[in-house]
Each structure stands twice: as structure tokens, then as C-alpha cells.
Amino acid sequence: xxxxxxxARAATRRVSVLIVEVPGWEFIRCAVQQELRTRxxxxxxxxxxxxxxxxxxxxxxxLGRCIALVWQQLPGPRAQTHVTVPxxxxxxxxxxxxxxxxxxxxxxxxxxxxxxxxxxxxxGMDMPMPGxxxxxxxxxxxxxxxLDELHVPLGPILPAWPAGLVLxxxxxxxxxxxxxxxxxxxxPPPSGVGLVxxxxxxxxxxxxxxxxxxxxxxxxxxxxxxxxxxLFSGGPDEVRPEVERLAGxxxxxxxxxxxxxxxxxxxxxxxxWLQEARDAxxxxxxxxxxxxxxxxxxxxxxxxxxxxxxxxxxxDVDVAGLVxxxxxLS
Amino acid sequence: xxxxxEVSAGWVPVAAALLLALAAAGxxxxxxxxxxxxxxxxxxxxxxxWVETARxxxxxxxxxxxxxxxxxxxxxxxxxxxxxxxxxxxxxxxxTVSDLAVGVVWFNAMDVTVWALVWLAxxxxxxxxxxxxxxxxxxxxxxHELPLMFAxxxxxxxxxxxxxxxxxxxxxxxxxxxWMPVAFLVFCAAVLAFSVWGPFDAAVSRAIGGGALTEASxxxxxxxxxxxxxxxxxxxxxxxxxxxxxxxxPLLPGWLWQLVKTGAxxxxxxxxxxxxxxxxxxxxxxxxxxxxxxxxxxxxxVVSVVVVVRS
Numbered sequence: 244x245x246x247x248x249x250x251a252r253a254a255t256r257r258v259s260v261l262i263v264e265v266p267g268w269e270f271i272r273c274a275v276q277q278e279l280r281t282r283x284x285x286x287x288x289x290x291x292x293x294x295x296x297x298x299x300x301x302x303x304x305x306l307g308r309c310i311a312l313v314w315q316q317l318p319g320p321r322a323q324t325h326v327t328v329p330x331x332x333x334x335x336x337x338x339x340x341x342x343x344x345x346x347x348x349x350x351x352x353x354x355x356x357x358x359x360x361x362x363x364x365x366x367g368m369d370m371p372m373p374g375x376x377x378x379x380x381x382x383x384x385x386x387x388x389x390l391d392e393l394h395v396p397l398g399p400i401l402p403a404w405p406a407g408l409v410l411x412x413x414x415x416x417x418x419x420x421x422x423x424x425x426x427x428x429x430x431p432p433p434s435g436v437g438l439v440x441x442x443x444x445x446x447x448x449x450x451x452x453x454x455x456x457x458x459x460x461x462x463x464x465x466x467x468x469x470x471x472x473x474l475f476s477g478g479p480d481e482v483r484p485e486v487e488r489l490a491g492x493x494x495x496x497x498x499x500x501x502x503x504x505x506x507x508x509x510x511x512x513x514x515x516w517l518q519e520a521r522d523a524x525x526x527x528x529x530x531x532x533x534x535x536x537x538x539x540x541x542x543x544x545x546x547x548x549x550x551x552x553x554x555x556x557x558x559d560v561d562v563a564g565l566v567x568x569x570x571x572l573s
Numbered sequence: 574x575x576x577x578x579e580v581s582a583g584w585v586p587v588a589a590a591l592l593l594a595l596a597a598a599g600x601x602x603x604x605x606x607x608x609x610x611x612x613x614x615x616x617x618x619x620x621x622x623w624v625e626t627a628r629x630x631x632x633x634x635x636x637x638x639x640x641x642x643x644x645x646x647x648x649x650x651x652x653x654x655x656x657x658x659x660x661x662x663x664x665x666x667x668x669t670v671s672d673l674a675v676g677v678v679w680f681n682a683m684d685v686t687v688w689a690l691v692w693l694a695x696x697x698x699x700x701x702x703x704x705x706x707x708x709x710x711x712x713x714x715x716x717h718e719l720p721l722m723f724a725x726x727x728x729x730x731x732x733x734x735x736x737x738x739x740x741x742x743x744x745x746x747x748x749x750x751x752w753m754p755v756a757f758l759v760f761c762a763a764v765l766a767f768s769v770w771g772p773f774d775a776a777v778s779r780a781i782g783g784g785a786l787t788e789a790s791x792x793x794x795x796x797x798x799x800x801x802x803x804x805x806x807x808x809x810x811x812x813x814x815x816x817x818x819x820x821x822x823p824l825l826p827g828w829l830w831q832l833v834k835t836g837a838x839x840x841x842x843x844x845x846x847x848x849x850x851x852x853x854x855x856x857x858x859x860x861x862x863x864x865x866x867x868x869x870x871x872x873x874x875v876v877s878v879v880v881v882v883r884s
Contacts, residue, residue: 253627256620280611283618288783289702291635291790294628318635318790353633395701402779417705456780458771458851464610498772502853548705549853552780 247346255343258284260336261293261317263310263400265300266407267432267563269448270474272299274329277471278336280464288402290316295339296323300436306399306407306427313400320349329436382415385545390415397551399427403455403463405562410539410555417548424539428566440561441531443479444470446520447486453513453556457499465489479524486524490517506550512557534558536565577664577738579672585661588670592660592810595832596802597622599839606847622802626795634791637699645697648785649793651690652800659683659807662737666820666828669738676737677729680811681722684767687804688714691769691776694797695785706784709854710776713766716861717773721763723869727756727876728815737811741819748818752879755872757816759865764808764842768801771846775854809838 260279264272275297279286287293290313298310314323322342324335342348384390397410407428413421438445451466469485493499494514503510519529534542539558543551600622608618636642662669662676673679688711695707729735731753732743740749750757766773769785777784789797813819813834820827852860 250627250631253624254631255628256624257628259628280613283608283611283613288779289787291788292783292786292794294632316635318633320631320633393701401782414701417708454850458774458778458780459849460779461610461847462850468612496850498849498852502850502856505855506853547855548781549709549775549778550855 251344251346255294255340256283258282258294258336258340258343259287259292260284260295260297260339261287261290261313261400263296263298263302263306263313264406265298265302265306265429265432266405266426266566267429267437268300268327269406269438269445269563270436271326271329271332272406273438273444273448273467273471273474274332275299275326275336276467277475278332280468280471282336284336286402290314290400291318293317294321294343296321297335297339298323298325299327300429300432301325301327302429303427306429309399309427319353321352327436382413382420384415384420385418392420397555403452403556405452405555405560407562407566408539408555408560410543410551412543412551414548419543419546419548419551422540422543422551424536426536426562426565431567432563437563437567438474440533440564441519441523441529443482443486443520443523444473446516446523447473449556449559450489450513450516450520453509453516453553454493456552456556457502459496459499462489462492465492483521483524486517486521490514490521493517503553506546506553509553509557512559532559533564534560536560536562576667576742577669577672578667580668580670584668585670588660588665589657591665592657592803592806593799595810595835595839596799596806598836599806599843600625600802602840603843603846606843610847625798629791629795629798632791632794634793635788637788640699640788641697643697644693645789646793648690648693648695648697649789649797649800651693652687653796653803654800655683655686655690656800656803656807659804660810663807663810663814663831664738664741664819665831666826668828672736672738675735677725677735677740677815680737681725684721684763685718687767688718690800691785694789695776695787698788700788702781702783702787703785705781706776706778706787709778710769710785712854713773713776713857716857717763717766720759720861720865720869721767723866723873724756724759724763725815726873727753727869730873730876730880733880737814741814741821744818745821748816748821750816753816753872753876755868756876757812759869759872760812760816761808761838761842762865764805764812765845768804768808770801770805770842772849772852773857774846775851778851805842806835806839809842810835812838 320343322339324339326332326335379391379393381389382392393414395412395414397412398404398408407426409425411423412419447466447470451463454463473482523529542554601619604618604621605615609615659680661671662673662679691710692707695703728740728749732740769776777786817834820831822830
């Protein structure tokens with residue numbers, strides 16, 4: 244009995260997919276997420292956790308370099324796909340599965356991968372650089388003591404993170420001491436592949452992302468499923484009761500209220516989005532205020548990384564809109 | 574006497590297999606619930622532990638630049654070992670692997686090793702998210718460890734022994750959970766916390782790419798995840814023995830009662846996670862030190878007074 248094909252079949256029943264979304268292509272990403280749920284696959288939390296990389300949209304040069312870097316970090320067996328048309332999602336994921344099951348292809352990929360093992364030379368400099376990485380520098384902390392500081396970019400490829408956003412952070416421990424936001428854009432997306440900022444689907448999408456960051460997977464899944472029903476199958480009237488139910492559940496959660504008590508505005512924003520989704524579904528006009536990209540940096544300085552993640556997820560930044568309007572994003 | 578006797582060392586693999594089988598059942602239930610949540614039939618998710626094991630067995634291990642491979646491996650692989658050592662002192666009906674005179678302290682000591690293991694798993698990978706995740710675990714451990722220690726004191730005081738067999742025997746009339754509910758609840762919360770399980774799973778949060786697990790793949794990830802389930806199961810098994818009467822119960826044999834109670838507690842842990850968001854690590858110390866700790870101390874005081882009055 245040959246064990247290997249049976250193992251391979253079992254191993255690919257729940258493929259872990261790292262989704263990379265190019266700003267402005269939300270609709271494609273939603274289609275991929277829905278297809279993952281239908282197939283019983285799941286979203287990866289990091290490159291090491293992923294079997295496959297799914298790029299949603301056409302990326303520009305900078306984002307393309309990040310994607311190539313992340314691709315190198317997938318352990319393998321691995322596959323990647325680029326999706327730019329909603330109707331192509333199913334076929335793209337079928338191809339991913341076929342690639343993962345193709346032993347010859349995976350073996351060849353593994354042999355290639357062994358060769359580019361990074362440059363381990365420390366260049367003979369005076370400063371010790373283990374593995375070629377410079378050591379953390381030092382800076383005064385909030386009590387005026389010298390403390391190590393590390394420069395860590397948040398994004399552009401991180402679960403439940405706004406597409407293309409990079410927050411260049413300086414960290415002391417897990418405290419953000421400085422942060423600067425910019426966006427890695429792709430090609431201007433064609434019409435019909437994005438979500439309109441402020442639309443019910445957009446509000447639900449943001450609520451789902453915030454709930455995921457809050458670690459409430461079940462509620463996040465409910466929000467995403469409602470969003471996808473609205474986008475792909477159901478009408479506003481079918482979806483409204485689900486939004487009501489979700490909003491009630493979120494409002495009643497004492498744990499959420501208590502846990503968010505020291506990150507002001509996050510819970511209100513979450514409930515606000517769900518309310519706006521309900522209003523918009525009922526035909527009431529819902530004004531959209533939005534948050535500017537520049538304000539993101541100030542928002543997270545002085546916060547712990549977890550709080551910073553919540554604040555970014557709760558910020559109503561319209562990255563796709565900025566990309567479409569051709570604003571300066573650096 | 575307790576009526577518990579030590580089995581020969583040949584039974585140790587059986588005990589280990591039993592722990593892992595229960596852990597797999599827990600993971601299966603979790604998979605079924607997750608499948609239901611995305612609108613798929615229950616049964617389609619029940620195979621998750623096998624499917625995920627196959628996936629990770631087939632996956633290549635990868636390393637990061639300047640990783641500390643040895644310590645990283647120890648961190649990922651150690652959790653299963655800690656869990657196995659925990660259940661060694663838990664009696665299954667009339668059998669136990671080790672009838673240790675200080676069984677309760679032993680369990681506590683094993684859960685403290687988890688501090689080091691989770692931290693090593695994050696630190697060894699030389700990744701910023703890994704490090705943040707593992708420090709979150711340490712910070713959280715400062716909150717859960719002391720309340721856990723006192724919660725464990727309550728049944729030991731009531732039984733007048735640190736031997737788990739005696740603790741079970743002392744519950745023949747009345748389960749400890751009935752007159753020390755606070756200690757039981759604090760114990761359960763601490764089990765969730767040392768198993769890095771929701772709502773205390775900030776150390777492996779999705780928001781930081783999986784935290785201590787960010788860089789782990791293949792065998793390392795498989796061992797870490799298995800270890801997490803094994804810890805949760807070992808915690809449930811200990812809770813069943815120390816608070817839910819262990820093998821005491823009508824009709825069924827003792828070993829079956831112990832298994833049924835362990836399974837029920839484990840199912841409770843699995844169900845609870847789906848209902849709650851992650852507790853932010855910042856919020857935990859206040860709740861633990863100003864809430865759980867005084868309450869559980871009060872509980873120990875009540876138990877002590879009852880014991881003194883009764884004697």
C-alpha cells in the first residue's frame with residue numbers, strides 16, 4: 244500500500260491560504276474568502292502557516308516585492324495564484340489544489356528553494372550582526388530610560404489588515420513609540436472589483452476585520468458570511484435580520500465591553516458600522532466621515548501593539564479610495 | 574486508604590494514548606463547531622485533527638534567519654511532555670500512573686514549565702511577532718499563576734492531603750465543586766490560560782500573525798498545537814478529579830466516570846472559546862489581582878474554617 248498519495252489527499256482537504264489583497268480589489272478578496280468557506284479551507288495567519296498564496300488584484304512593483312518575499316517564506320508544499328476576475332476564483336483554487344498534489348512540481352520547488360538561503364555574511368563590520376541582521380538600537384523610553392528599539396513594519400501582508408497599508412513602527416518591547424503610514428498601491432483597479440466606501444458590504448467587511456482582530460472568530464465569520472451573502476446572493480431584506488442579530492450579539496457582549504474599555508472608540512465604531520449597515524440596507528442615507536491616512540501614525544503612538552492593531556482596524560481609512568483618486572500615498 | 578494503586582510502567586503508553594485520544598476528540602468537536610459556523614455540515618469539520626496532522630506531517634519544516642533551533646524545538650515539543658506529566662498523577666478509577674504524595678504540587682509545577690516552553694517557542698524563532706506573543710504569555714502567566722495556586726490549595730486543604738487519590742476519595746459524599754465553586758471557576762480559567770486557549774489566547778493571536786506560532790511550520794507547529802490540546806485535556810482531567818469527584822458516581826465504573834467528566838469539562842472549554850472574544854492582556858492583571866485572587870483566598874479561608882469545624 245502506498246501511503247504517500249493518501250497522506251497528500253488528506254493533507255489537502257483543508258488548505259491554508261494566505262490572502263494578499265491589492266488596495267481597491269476588495270470584491271475579489273471577498274469572493275476568495277467565500278470560496279474558502281465553501282470548500283472548508285481556511286485562511287492562514289502567517290506565511291509559515293500557509294500552503295498557498297492567493298493574490299487578489301494586480302499589484303504594483305513595491306507590493307510585488309513584498310509578495311515575492313512572503314512567497315519565499317512559505318514552507319512548502321506550496322502553490323500560488325493570482326486572481327483578478329471574480330468568476331475565476333473557483334478555477335484558481337482548483338489549480339492551487341492540483342499544484343499542491345503534484346509531487347514532481349513540489350519536489351522541483353523544494354530543490355530550488357534550498358539554494359537561495361539568504362546571505363549570511365556580516366560584512367566584516369564592527370557592529371555584531373547575527374545572521375546579517377543589525378542589532379536593535381537604543382532610545383529613551385517613556386520613563387526616560389534607555390531601552391532597545393526595533394523597527395518593525397506592520398503590514399502590508401498581515402491577517403485582518405487594511406490592504407496595502409504599511410505602518411512603519413518603532414517598537415520598544417510591544418509599545419509603539421513612533422509610526423508612519425503609507426500605502427503600497429497596485430495598478431488602478433478596474434470598476435466593479437472594489438467595495439464602495441460606506442456601503443453596507445463595506446461596513447460589514449470592516450466589522451468582520453475588527454472582530455477578527457478582537458479574537459472573536461465566530462462573530463467575525465458571521466459578519467463575513469453576511470457580507471458575502473449581500474455581495475453574491477441575497478437581497479438587502481434577506482440580510483437585514485442577520486445584521487440585526489449580529490449587532491445585538493456584539494452589543495450584549497460584556498467581555499467585549501470590558502476588554503475594550505481602555506481603547507476608547509473601538510467598540511463604538513464597531514457598533515456604529517453595524518448600525519450604518521442596517522440603516523443603509525433599510526434605505527436610510529448614511530454619511531461617511533472617514534479617517535485620513537496621516538492620522539493613523541498619531542493614533543497608535545504610545546499604544547501597545549494589540550491596542551494599536553485594534554485602533555487601526557477601527558479607523559475608517561478608505562485606502563482604495565485614495566488609490567483610485569491617485570493621491571500621494573507615501 | 575484511597576483505593577488507588579499504581580499501574581506498572583508498561584501502561585504509560587496507554588495513558589499517553591488515552592490523553593491524545595481525548596485531545597483529538599476535543600479538536601474534532603472544535604472542528605465540527607467551526608464547520609457549522611461557516612455553514613457546512615458538522616461532520617465535514619469533525620476530521621480536522623486528522624486532516625491538520627496529515628497537512629503538517631507533509632509540510633516541510635522551515636527556519637528563520639539566526640533562529641535558535643534547539644530552544645525553539647524544545648519550546649514547541651515540550652508542551653506535549655508537560656501535559657503527559659500532568660496526567661501521570663490523575664487517577665483513572667482505581668488506577669494511576671504515579672500515586673505521588675505531592676500530586677497537586679506536581680500538577681502546579683508542570684504548568685509552570687509551560688511558561689518557559691511557550692516563551693522559548695516564540696523567542697527561539699527570532700521573530701518580532703513571536704517575541705511579542707511569548708512575552709504576552711509571560712505577562713498573562715503573572716496573572717493566572719497565583720490564583721491557580723490558591724485554587725489548587727482549596728481541594729488539598731479539604732482532603733487534608735496533596736495526594737490526588739486522597740482528594741478524589743474525600744469527595745465520596747459531596748463533590749468539591751459544590752462547596753468551592755469559586756476555586757473551581759478560577760481553576761478552569763487558569764487551565765484555559767496555561768493552554769493558550771481562548772479567551773486567553775492573546776499570545777497566539779491572529780492579529781500578530783499567530784504570535785508565538787508565527788514562524789512555526791511542519792513538525793514544530795504540529796507538536797505545539799498537539800501540546801496545546803493535550804494541556805487543555807490534562808487540565809480537564811485534573812479538574813474532573815480535583816473538583817468533580819473523579820471516579821465517584823453511581824452505576825458506571827470509576828474509570829468511566831473519570832473519562833466522562835473529563836470529556837464534559839473539555840467540551841465546555843471548547844464551547845466557551847467560540848462565545849468569547851480574546852481578553853486583552855492589558856486588562857487581565859486588574860481582574861486577576863483585584864478580582865480572582867482575593868475571591869479565591871476567601872474561598873480557601875471558608876474551606877479551612879469548614880475543615881477545622883468539622884474535625
